[in-house]
Amino acid sequence: MDNYVNIVKLSVGTETVEGLQAWQAQKRAQTADGLPRHVTRMWPKREAEILAGGSIYWVIKGVILCRQKILRLDEVIGQDGIRRCAIVSEPEMTRVAATLKRPFQGWRYLQAADAPIDLAPGRAAEDAIPPQLNAALAEIGVL
Template identity: 35%
Template sequence: MPLHMTKIAYTSKTIEVLREWVEADDEALMTTRYLPKRHAEMIGGSLYWIMNHALVARCEILGFEQRPDGRWTIRLEGKLRLVEPRPKRAHQGWRYLQDADAPRDLDAGEEQGDLIPGKLLGKLNKLGLV
């Protein structure tokens, strides 16, 4: 089972804006300062995007490449897949996500609908209401 990572989609205010960036080419390239220690386990895994305190979408991780300036490029598949929204607190940088803890992809024709804000979704989840 591949290892995944989570990251805040801080430059995208909506899923549509994130989709435009990701799907502009066959690959989306994201820069990070440090190579994840477990990067070899992450190839074939996914980067799950956080918006409004919830995991909402993912992109497959194709690989990692070092840049001349010492930073790293994370190569992502140029396809954004929506997932079942799951509460996730904001954090800086990226965090690992085990496959068993990753939200499921939405089926074709299934929609996220109006997203419940992540903080509210987290509280409802704790109460066993979602």
Template identity: 45%
Template sequence: MTVHLLKLCVGVDSVEHLVELRQGRPLHRAADGTPCNSHVTRFMPKRAEELLDGGSLYWVIKGFIQVRQKIIGFEPVKTDQGIKCRILLDPQLVRTESQPRRPHQGWRYLEPKDAPRDLPHGAQGADLPAELRSELQELGLI
């Protein structure tokens, strides 16, 4: 059964800002050579198999889930603080419906029933700030 991760995107102001930051970094290569983005976290998720069964990392930007990346793998990484976990992510960012989330430390599991839906490509309002888009959605205007 699929499960997702939820993570705060600290220091990022918008999806566009995240795209800009990603463009400035070289892609990581998975063990099989697949180009991917990566994020290093302290622990390996205990539900890794469920995450690899179609799970995504949903990014919370400025208090709203706004975008996700498909999780494609995990690998250990040696750091000065010991062994950590590198989450391998599909480079494609998929915008989602805006969903408010409170701050939390680390990552949280997100059940599929609680995950926001993907926005259709080129959806009306996709380029609006998250708070405004959320308010317009609640009013049924987009």
């Protein structure tokens, strides 16, 4: 049994994995040491389980398409004085089997046993499937 838990998060405003990568390449989406981060309002209660090997799985246009290993959780205090959590991850994205995910707010825990499987490294070099086709294929269980 796996002793870690993952997080699943909507990538709002991006259309493709490459779009998410472009966003994370911007300074404002990085930590001081240059790692990608996503700042969220809530601090995960299952922090120890996440840091024991969890990843952040990204939902793009209603489909989980990739993941990044979570390295740490940093405290961020906004200009409003509110404590937030920066989920800091490895820059490398691993593509996963396309899996439909209904819209939700914030983030959700994702058990390791329920996580989409990683695609073979050679599959990342293939031409990207248009998001609508990707969602349709995932819906019928082809991807």
